[in-house]
Amino acid sequence: MFMRVLNKWIQKEPSKNAITILKDRYFLKDGEGNYLESTWDEVAKRIARHVAAAEVNYTNDVEEIKNAEEHFYQLIKSRIFLPNSPTIFNAGKTMDRQLFKKDIEETTLEDYKTIFDSRTKHNMLSACFVIPMDDSMNAIFDAVKNAALIMKYGGGVGYDFSVLRPKGSSIAGTGGKSSGPISFMHVFNTAASTIEQGGARRAAQMAVLRYDHPDVFDFINSKKDNKGNNVLNYFNISVNIDNPKEFKKMLEEDGDLTLEHPASSIRKTIKANDLMNKMVENAWKTGDPGMLFLGRHNQYYAMSEHTPVTATNPCGEEPLPPFGSCNLGSIDVAKLVEDMDLGNPNSDDISEFQEIIYWAVRFLDDVIESNIYPLKEIEEISKKQRFIGLGMMGLADALYIKELPYNSEQARKFMAKLTAELAYFSHIASTELAKERGNFQDFQRSKYPDGFIPFPMLDDEIDEDIKAWNEKIRQHFQGEATKYKRNVQTNTIAPTGSISNLADTSSGIEPNFLLSYVRYMTNKEGDRVPLSYINPILMEKIGTNMTEELKAEIIEKGSIQNIDSIPNEIKKIFVTSMDIPPKDHLLAQHVIQSYLDASCSKTINMPKSSTIEDVKAIYLQALELNLKGLTIYRDGSLETQVLTSASKE
Ligand code: UDP
Numbered sequence: 001m002f003m004r005v006l007n008k009w010i011q012k013e014p015s016k017n018a019i020t021i022l023k024d025r026y027f028l029k030d031g032e033g034n035y036l037e038s039t040w041d042e043v044a045k046r047i048a049r050h051v052a053a054a055e056v057n058y059t060n061d062v063e064e065i066k067n068a069e070e071h072f073y074q075l076i077k078s079r080i081f082l083p084n085s086p087t088i089f090n091a092g093k094t095m096d097r098q099l100f101k102k103d104i105e106e107t108t109l110e111d112y113k114t115i116f117d118s119r120t121k122h123n124m125l126s127a128c129f130v131i132p133m134d135d136s137m138n139a140i141f142d143a144v145k146n147a148a149l150i151m152k153y154g155g156g157v158g159y160d161f162s163v164l165r166p167k168g169s170s171i172a173g174t175g176g177k178s179s180g181p182i183s184f185m186h187v188f189n190t191a192a193s194t195i196e197q198g199g200a201r202r203a204a205q206m207a208v209l210r211y212d213h214p215d216v217f218d219f220i221n222s223k224k225d226n227k228g229n230n231v232l233n234y235f236n237i238s239v240n241i242d243n244p245k246e247f248k249k250m251l252e253e254d255g256d257l258t259l260e261h262p263a264s265s266i267r268k269t270i271k272a273n274d275l276m277n278k279m280v281e282n283a284w285k286t287g288d289p290g291m292l293f294l295g296r297h298n299q300y301y302a303m304s305e306h307t308p309v310t311a312t313n314p315c316g317e318e319p320l321p322p323f324g325s326c327n328l329g330s331i332d333v334a335k336l337v338e339d340m341d342l343g344n345p346n347s348d349d350i351s352e353f354q355e356i357i358y359w360a361v362r363f364l365d366d367v368i369e370s371n372i373y374p375l376k377e378i379e380e381i382s383k384k385q386r387f388i389g390l391g392m393m394g395l396a397d398a399l400y401i402k403e404l405p406y407n408s409e410q411a412r413k414f415m416a417k418l419t420a421e422l423a424y425f426s427h428i429a430s431t432e433l434a435k436e437r438g439n440f441q442d443f444q445r446s447k448y449p450d451g452f453i454p455f456p457m458l459d460d461e462i463d464e465d466i467k468a469w470n471e472k473i474r475q476h477f478q479g480e481a482t483k484y485k486r487n488v489q490t491n492t493i494a495p496t497g498s499i500s501n502l503a504d505t506s507s508g509i510e511p512n513f514l515l516s517y518v519r520y521m522t523n524k525e526g527d528r529v530p531l532s533y534i535n536p537i538l539m540e541k542i543g544t545n546m547t548e549e550l551k552a553e554i555i556e557k558g559s560i561q562n563i564d565s566i567p568n569e570i571k572k573i574f575v576t577s578m579d580i581p582p583k584d585h586l587l588a589q590h591v592i593q594s595y596l597d598a599s600c601s602k603t604i605n606m607p608k609s610s611t612i613e614d615v616k617a618i619y620l621q622a623l624e625l626n627l628k629g630l631t632i633y634r635d636g637s638l639e640t641q642v643l644t645s646a647s648k649e
Contacts, residue, residue: 003352005339009078014040015504017531022502024523025201026088036097041077043088046100048072049107050091050123051083053115054369058437062109068366069104071359079503080335081360082393084127084328084494085201086154087367088502093122116370124153125327125371127494128313128389129378132322135163135263140184144191149374151195151203158206158311158320161185162240162261166214169264178264180215182222185232192234201498204314205234208292211241211275214259214266220278223288230286236314237288238629239279242295248623251276280616283632290316290631291619297628300454300597302446302488303385315495316629317601318389323377326387326598327367328494329360332505333418334394337401343417345468354425357390361429364388365437365486384441389492389598390426392418394505396512400537405572406511407584412591413463415509419491419595420469423455426490427476434484448485451478454597456626493592493600504536508601509592511577511585514558516551538574542566577605578635582618590625599628608635 014022019040027037028046037043052069059065075081082088092100095118099111129150133143147157167180185207192203209219216239225231241247250257250272257275259268279289292312297319298304307321318326333342336356341347368386373379395415396406404411434440443449453473460467493509500507516534523529534554539546545565553563559576560566577585582604589602604618615632622630 003074003355005336005352006074006078006080008339009080009335010074012078014079014502017533018502018504020521020529020531021498024521024529025085025498026502028089028093042100044073044077046092047076047083047087049100049112050095050115051087051125051363051366051370053112054366056109056112056116057369060109062107062112065109065112066104066107068359068362069107072363075356075359075363078335079332079505080356081329081331081363082496082499082503083125083363083367085498086127087125087327087329088499089154090123090125091370094120095123119370119372121372121374122153123370123372124150124155124374125367126155126325126382127328128158128318128320128326128492129155130158130160130309130311130313130320130322130324132310133159133161133163135165140164140187144188146375147188147205148191148195151192151205153374154201155325155374156204156206156314158208158313159188160208160240160310161219162208162210162213165263166261166266167218169261169266180218181209181213182215182218185222185235189232189234203234205236206312206314206316207232207235207237208240208294208311209237211239211247212257212259214261214264214268216259216275217278220282220289223282223286236290236316238290238292238312238316240292240294241623242293244291244293244296244623244627247272248620251620251623276616276619280619281612283619284610284612284615284634284637286637287631287633290629291622292316292629293627294319296626297599300456302448302452302454302485303442305447306442306445307381307385312599312629315601316631317391317492317494317599318387319598319628320387321381321385323375323381324385324387325373325378325382326389326489326492327364327371328389328391328492329364330391330393330494330496330499330508331356331360331422332394332500332503333392334397334401334505335503337398342398343414343421343465345417345421345465345472353421354428357422357425358429358432360390361388361426361487361490362433364390365430365433385488386440386486387489387598388430388487389494390422390490391493391496391508391600392422393494393496393500393503393508395509396506397535397537400535400541400574403573406575406588407580412587413466415588416458416462416591416594417465417469419592420457420466420473423491423595423597424469424473424476427473427481427485430486430490431476431480431484434486437486439485440488442488443485446485446488448477449482451482453477454489456594458591458594489597491596492598493596493602495601509588510603511575511580513577515560515574515576516555517558518555535574538570541570541574577603578607580605582606582610582614582632583621586618586621586625586627590627593627602631604630604632606632606634608637610634
């Protein structure tokens with residue numbers, strides 16, 4: 001209807017694998033477990049109608065609302081844009097099904113109002129939350145309850161445990177000693193273990209602790225018990241180093257670091273290098289802890305002077321202030337690159353991509369209204385600041401199509417330009433919406449009226465196109481954005497762990513982990529269902545040369561780098577996570593993060609043979625680059641790897 005590329009994708013049905021996942025997790029069911037839906041079309045319509053109904057807040061013109069619904073529907077049905085999982089499984093839930101079965105022509109303003117007014121606690125649509133706690137029993141157990149409610153409806157929660165006094169500190173009221181933050185993390189973990197998110201998946205949490213908290217070593221070791229067993233399985237953990245440059249200097253000078261806490265007399269002096277070495281050693285062993293640079297997050301967050309961010313969501317891409325929430329959505333760039341010259345500031349296709357982004361931003365902004373929040377504090381700040389996280393998925397597949405090796409300078413320039421374009425048009429869209437609907441409530445107190453740019457950007461010198469995007473961005477933030485902004489932040493790149501499977505594309509900005517695999521999904525009945533996959537772009541590229549024998553070899557190895565019969569030009573392009581040197585993962589994160597006001601989910605994959613020193617080199621490089629955080633994973637270091645090629649099973 002409104003775009004050329006949509007017509008191409010709208011008729012394409014999800015793959016068999018995608019349908020299996022839809023059936024297991026996303027199709028609505030009645031109270032007895034009977035399916036109420038059986039097609040992607042029904043799901044797309046349900047989401048579009050539920051979210052468009054929020055527009056009753058802005059207009060009485062039913063045609064305008066229908067227009068929004070139609071655009072949302074087309075974006076979702078074509079799978080060019082998908083919202084985060086909670087929106088997919090909770091939109092329209094427990095509402096009158098007849099309202100969603102009506103043809104759009106017959107839908108009335110009253111119908112939209114009924115949908116909007118009949119929302120219940122089951123319609124929680126956001127993926128990301130941060131819950132605060134105080135250093136008191138009451139506050140800690142309130143936080144456990146609040147987090148449990150969020151997780152029940154499908155949200156991930158992050159916490160800053162730094163506020164809790166260290167183990168062994170006195171407690172005035174009882175004369176006893178505190179058991180410390182790590183003991184409380186176990187309480188949250190146990191609560192999470194009893195919850196199935198949205199009735200469909202495991203709960204996920206992030207724990208953050210400052211690097212100078214006296215319990216920081218216990219924290220770093222917290223994911224193994226005394227016997228070496230894995231514990232705290234419902235947590236990712238990150239050490240917050242507020243000022244990475246200063247920490248790096250401390251390491252270079254082999255300086256001392258004082259561990260202390262305002263509510264405790266406990267003080268310890270350690271070598272900064274001892275802390276670094278412990279983090280690196282554990283990350284080498286298990287991938288945890290990650291590093292988080294909240295100081296940098298706050299530097300690029302327009303409200304940091306009033307409500308600084310204190311933690312991130314479980315996968316690290318969304319920093320939030322206490323009680324903050326964010327809903328995410330992702331554009332599948334692999335579905336667009338064949339027909340659009342993405343990233344090019346002078347392209348003729350710009351208006352089409354801009355239009356996709358405008359409707360995606362409008363959708364996410366509508367989600368803020370159509371969402372039911374688990375707590376009034378969350379509703380308050382979410383509506384005052386209006387965080388949304390539009391990101392992308394399918395980057396690796398897009399690079400295959402464009403024949404750019406992920407680990408090349410050319411690909412990095414493309415990544416930077418594409419993210420700059422996404423950021424620029426998302427912010428333009430947020431400004432357009434502000435003109436119609438008003439600024440986010442806290443706008444005047446934010447940094448935007450002063451011409452603030454919410455991300456670092458790359459050097460103008462790198463490339464003419466990058467310079468052109470930088471200039472457009474500067475112009476926007478020094479011009480219209482000083483007056484109009486609907487959303488405090490607009491861009492986040494999620495892992496898209498589930499939704500990229502629904503879209504049949506590569507996840508987020510990650511390289512493909514494997515070019516082919518068999519993945520087992522345990523369904524509701526407890527049966528293991530095999531989902532087998534071979535990258536369709538590779539299949540097409542190899543064409544008629546793809547013999548059954550070759551296919552079997554690719555499935556066996558997961559990568560094509562050691563297959564003699566495949567030409568080198570193809571090997572260069574079709575790289576996997578493990579084929580790429582860690583530093584190239586880091587550089588990809590760097591260029592992409594340079595244009596994101598929130599952050600991105602990115603794992604620096606390292607080969608199994610990497611040494612502790614190799615991990616340390618990456619950690620040091622991350623302190624130097626303008627990154628907002630770091631997560632590494634050494635192949636084989638966790639027993640429960642989700643995907644394995646046939647040869648590694
Ligand atoms: N998330 C969660 N539990 C999960 C997976 C994800 O709570 O099992 C939350 C978490 O906040 C994460 C965010 O959803 O950072 C986005 O993850 P992803 O993009 O993988 O989710 P999807 O929308 O694809 O399900």
